[in-house]
Amino acid sequence: MxxxxxxxxxxxxxxxxxxxxxxxxxxxxxxxxxxxxxxxxxxxxxxxxxxxxxxxxxxxxxxxxxxxxxxxxxxxxxxxxxxxxxxxxxxxxxxxxxxxxxxxxxxxxxxxxxxxxxxxxxxSGPYKHLMTGVSHMLPLVVAGGLLIALSFVFGIEAFKVKGTFAAALMQIGGSSAFALMVPVLAGFISFSIAEKPGLAPGLIGGMLASSIGAGFLGGILAGFLAGYTSLFLKKYIKLPRNLEGLKPILLIPLLASAFTGLMMIYIIGDPVKGIMDGLTAWLTGLGTTNAVLLGLLLGAMMAFDMGGPVNKAAYTFAVGLLASNVFGPMAAVMAAGMTPPLGLWLATVLAKNKFTKEEKDAGNAAAVLGISFITEGAIPFAASDPFRVIPSAMVGSAITGALSMAFGATLRAPHGGIFVLPIPNAVGHLALYTLAIVIGTVVTAAMLSFLKKPVEQRIQS
The missing domain is CATH 3.40.50.2300 (Response regulator)
Structure with missing residues (x-):
């Protein structure tokens, strides 16, 4: 066999x-x-x-x-x-x-x-390289964000008192885990492109992006620059066979790190820092109308492919802004990501005659995934009936994202679903934030219940 x-x-x-x-x-x-x-x-x-x-x-x-x-x-x-x-x-x-x-x-x-x-x-696929960096960065962001949120249990500014437990949690989560976020992002983008020789140049470029203030955008650029530089050197540096071992441990890291570092310091760093500063200022100064439009867009993106490239683009954007102390988009993205599976579960409860027993069972599983902020729980429904499920999910998530931004909700922990909501001060405007999730869930369920055909008609057709 x-x-x-x-x-x-x-x-x-x-x-x-x-x-x-x-x-x-x-x-x-x-x-x-x-x-x-x-x-x-x-x-x-x-x-x-x-x-x-x-x-x-x-x-x-x-x-x-x-x-x-x-x-x-x-x-x-x-x-x-x-x-x-x-x-x-x-x-x-x-x-x-x-x-x-x-x-x-x-x-x-x-x-x-x-x-x-x-x-x-x-x-040569930039999306794969970016997602490799994001996947290695996420554990740092999640652990760091949750530790920072836990420090707020003792008061929103308790960490400012040196020697306290809250200060220790902030040091671990903010000064350490979050400080590694951009370097690890850049390092593993570079690693994905050039494998092991690209790791050190990427980490160094990411650290420079972080110290310069170029943020996650600078880290992304540093990762790609270091990766493709390392790949170029790996391909074109020719040494005698007995000296080939020097390439991955000496020559490529040295030359690629120097080139990437000099580019970040003298050419790339300051312009990207200006872009990040402008983006941060714009986001923190958003009026209600613009905030609603941004939430609407991020919410729709989260539901469009439910864990695919568009979803990940919205999530990566929100996560990257955490390092700049911009917390509104993160709240909108998590709420909008919870809405599709929760809405589908509610639809199986409200319109039982329009779902098979297997779909109802899948709805129960989707509810568990939804409260945990795992949007992928909606995929089985979307795969079997995309033209009804995806529009319903996008409308519900867009409304949730828009309401979250309109309510001024903020989220300091980048994952966890409802399990981070009880942490004091982790979520700004908690009651309104919860309401945004509920409204989006109901909208998704109502729209799908209306669009979906009864099981008997589906079988006959």
């Missing part, structure tokens, strides 16, 4: 990673295919492949939006797709993998070269 390996990974490592794995495993059981799935999620790598398993595999499915160490699969037939594709079409991916021609000893070298070419083409 042919053995298939699959690896799944998404930028946050929370929902898509495991939903894709479950879909592939279920489809493999139905088709009686030998499959092992490695997940690279927020808890780390699970079911990691051994070298022997890779050697024995007929083909590899890579369903990922971040780096998964694809160099391990050199010479093996690979089916590479976005992680969402494994959720939508797991059976099709398995069929593609089975149809791949296994590498024989005669054409092994050719397969290796093809794999290198594919990897090189993959490395």
């Amino acid at each position: 042919k053995k298939i390996l699959a690896v799944t990974a998404c930028p946050t490592g929370v929902a898509h990673t495991y939903m894709a794995a479950e879909s592939l495993i279920k489809a493999a059981k139905e088709k009686n295919i030998a499959l092992k799935v490695e997940t690279r999620g927020a808890v780390g790598v699970e079911n990691e492949f051994t070298e022997q398993e890779i050697a024995e595999a007929h083909a590899i499915i890579v369903a990922a939006d971040t780096d998964v160490l694809e160099g391990r699969f050199l010479g093996k037939p690979v089916v590479k797709v976005a992680v969402a594709q494994a959720i939508k079409n797991p059976a099709g991916l398995l069929e593609q993998a089975l149809a791949k021609q296994a590498a024989s000893p005669d054409d092994y070298a050719k397969q290796v070269e093809q794999s290198k070419s594919d990897r090189s083409a993959t490395r």
Whole structure:
């Protein structure tokens, strides 16, 4: 029997990673295919492949939006797709993998070269590199944000008194975790582009962006600059074979770090700092109308692809602003991200005749994911009925985002759903913020209940 390996990974490592794995495993059981799935999620790598398993595999499915160490699969037939594709079409991916021609000893070298070419083409995707940086940055932002929020339990300014527990929490969360946010973002963008030689130049460029005041925009630019510089040096520096080992540990980090650093200090840093200062000033001085429009846009983006590139763009924008002490967009983004799965759950309760038993069960699961701020809980509904579910979710989330900004709600913790709401001072205007989520949830549910056909009509059609 042919053995298939699959690896799944998404930028946050929370929902898509495991939903894709479950879909592939279920489809493999139905088709009686030998499959092992490695997940690279927020808890780390699970079911990691051994070298022997890779050697024995007929083909590899890579369903990922971040780096998964694809160099391990050199010479093996690979089916590479976005992680969402494994959720939508797991059976099709398995069929593609089975149809791949296994590498024989005669054409092994050719397969290796093809794999290198594919990897090189993959490395040229800016979105993947950005999401690799974001996925490594998120644990720092979440841990730091929650620790900062916990320091507010003792009073909104209690951390200013030296030697107190609140000051210690702020030092850990703000002075340490948040200080690493931009360097890690830049470092792993660069790592995604140039692999290990790009890590040090990216970290250094990110640290400079942070110290200059260029913020997360400067970190993104530093990461791409360091990564592509390292990749260029890696490709064009030629040394005698016995000196090749100097390239990744000495020459590339030295030259790429110097070039990136000088560019950040003398050319890139000040203009980007000006942009960040202007953006921060504009956001903090938003009038009600502009705030509502921004919330409307961010809310719609969160529901458009429910964890995909557009959703992640809105989330990354809001998270990046936390380092600049701008907390309104983060509140709007989390509220709007909770609304789609909560609205779908409510729709299954209000319009029971329009949902099958399986959909009602999925609605209960979506509710749990929704209160945890995992928008991906709405994906099964969107995949089965996109033209009714996605517009309903976008309208509800847009209203929630707009109301959150209009109410002046703020959020200092970048994740956690309802579990961060009880933390004193973590959310500004808590009652109105909660109301915004409830209103968006009801709007989503009402619109979907109206648009959805009863189960009997769906079956007949």
